[in-house]
Amino acid sequence: PLNANSPAARDVRHVLHGYVELKAQRESLPTVITAGEGIYVKDENGTPYIEAASGMWCTSLGFGEEELVEAAAEQMRKLPYYHTVGYKSVNPAIDLAEKLAEMAPIKDARVYFALSGSEANDALVKFIRYYNNAVGRPQKKKFIARHNGYHGATVATTSLTGIPINHVAFDLPLPGFLHTTDPHYLHHAHAGETREAFAERLARELDEMIEKEGPDTVAAFMAEPITGAGGVIIPPEPYYEKVQEVLKKHDVLFLDDEVVNGIWRTGKLWGAETMGIAPDTMTVAKGLTSAYQPLSALILSDEIYRGMEKGSLGVGFFAHGQTYSGHPVSCAVALKVLEIIETRDIGGHVGRVSPTFARRLQKLGEHPLVGDVRCKGLIGAVEFVADKKTGRLFDPSGVVARRIKERAESAYKLITRNVPSGDSIAFSPPLIITESEIDEVFDRFEKAVNDVMGELAR
Numbered sequence: 001p002l003n004a005n006s007p008a009a010r011d012v013r014h015v016l017h018g019y020v021e022l023k024a025q026r027e028s029l030p031t032v033i034t035a036g037e038g039i040y041v042k043d044e045n046g047t048p049y050i051e052a053a054s055g056m057w058c059t060s061l062g063f064g065e066e067e068l069v070e071a072a073a074e075q076m077r078k079l080p081y082y083h084t085v086g087y088k089s090v091n092p093a094i095d096l097a098e099k100l101a102e103m104a105p106i107k108d109a110r111v112y113f114a115l116s117g118s119e120a121n122d123a124l125v126k127f128i129r130y131y132n133n134a135v136g137r138p139q140k141k142k143f144i145a146r147h148n149g150y151h152g153a154t155v156a157t158t159s160l161t162g163i164p165i166n167h168v169a170f171d172l173p174l175p176g177f178l179h180t181t182d183p184h185y186l187h188h189a190h191a192g193e194t195r196e197a198f199a200e201r202l203a204r205e206l207d208e209m210i211e212k213e214g215p216d217t218v219a220a221f222m223a224e225p226i227t228g229a230g231g232v233i234i235p236p237e238p239y240y241e242k243v244q245e246v247l248k249k250h251d252v253l254f255l256d257d258e259v260v261n262g263i264w265r266t267g268k269l270w271g272a273e274t275m276g277i278a279p280d281t282m283t284v285a286k287g288l289t290s291a292y293q294p295l296s297a298l299i300l301s302d303e304i305y306r307g308m309e310k311g312s313l314g315v316g317f318f319a320h321g322q323t324y325s326g327h328p329v330s331c332a333v334a335l336k337v338l339e340i341i342e343t344r345d346i347g348g349h350v351g352r353v354s355p356t357f358a359r360r361l362q363k364l365g366e367h368p369l370v371g372d373v374r375c376k377g378l379i380g381a382v383e384f385v386a387d388k389k390t391g392r393l394f395d396p397s398g399v400v401a402r403r404i405k406e407r408a409e410s411a412y413k414l415i416t417r418n419v420p421s422g423d424s425i426a427f428s429p430p431l432i433i434t435e436s437e438i439d440e441v442f443d444r445f446e447k448a449v450n451d452v453m454g455e456l457a458r
């Protein structure tokens with residue numbers, strides 16, 4: 001019987017959760033997570049779970065990293081808060097901006113700080129408008145993103161997001177936000193089309209979309225190098241090569257959303273590096289602080305910044321800023337994350353363990369109901385299909401993946417994430433995961449797959 005005073009029962013009475021069926025939530029007790037260590041988290045009964053999703057793709061250095069706790073405490077004692085609005089600044093923000101400018105594949109980069117991926121992408125929409133107004137082309141306002149891309153939860157970033165369920169009940173997207181085809185070969189290739197031909201066709205479709213809208217009305221194209229939350233979609237070559245040719249031709253900016261991809265998730269420092277992209281801007285969050293503090297960074301090219309300096313529509317004043325922009329505690333934690341990544345060679349570690357991750361995913365690919373496996377570095381997904389031969393998806397989609405995810409969690413204490421790309425389950429474990437821990441993740445997952453497949457066969 002349910003203890004009415006348990007944290008879970010009290011949660012159900014007062015907490016409004018995201019991504020739930022609101023009615024069902026009244027009867028669905030959450031798992032209350034109370035502690036964490038390494039790749040494990042514990043619930044209120046002390047039961048450990050493997051966190052193979054790094055929470056929301058973010059706790060890259062795992063849980064219980066004392067050096068991060070110490071960095072935050074030290075900064076709190078010294079200066080818990082100040083801001084970067086107007087002509088004020090704080091040392092951790094200065095140091096971090098300098099560091100990110102060095103790390104980013106963008107020359108003479110300029111950095112704006114916010115607290116979440118959504119806020120950074122939302123600010124970017126405003127900054128690009130400001131830029132185009134400043135350089136005398138106010139009509140260049142439209143944004144093109146992709147179906148199944150995820151870029152945030154604010155009004156503008158939900159509009160950039162290309163997942164229908166995020167739009168329908170909220171009267172979004174806003175006008176001027178368009179979406180082009182999701183580069184998921186399994187879902188969108190024509191019969192007999194090679195991966196290369198598919199990639200080239202999608203670039204042509206983008207070209208046609210820009211032509212149809214009018215190139216002088218299209219400001220920017222936003223994409224995650226590897227789509228994360230929308231299904232771990234890795235576009236085949238030469239997709240980005242061709243897309244970048246199209247964007248150059250029409251003077252459309254490439255806005256690289258590195259919120260999931262950035263900081264070694266894809267096996268290289270940036271997803272842009274993994275996928276061969278030369279972006280005009282980057283947005284970074286999640287792994288930047290390993291989620292120990294909220295922080296995001298918007299990294300702009302010098303060219304865009306210089307354009308913005310020209311002032312907007314005669315207003316030579318940049319009327320944008322936030323209470324917590326450059327928050328010293330968040331920036332201090334990010335600096336410590338970046339230091340740990342260097343001193344412990346986390347990039348090298350990802351390189352060493354990711355072949356095991358890839359091998360275990362490939363092995364799942366042999367399963368009779370697995371239609372696709374995708375991975376780079378330590379981000380990956382497995383997609384279940386109704387018919388392996390034809391690639392026919394389950395209808396309705398998502399039910400099987402949800403069942404497997406739930407079984408993995410309830411029976412085998414493994415947290416994964418089901419993503420809205422057919423019946424896909426994604427893995428993005430903390431980057432500190434060892435090879436034997438990767439084996440443990442997939443041993444548990446295979447048991448859940450076998451359980452659910454056994455039930456389906458019955």
Ligand code: PLP
Binds near residue numbers: 118
């Ligand atoms: N961009 C990408 C690629 C994301 O995956 C997310 C969140 O999952 C966001 C932006 C939004 O970040 P946040 O949830 O911190 O607002």
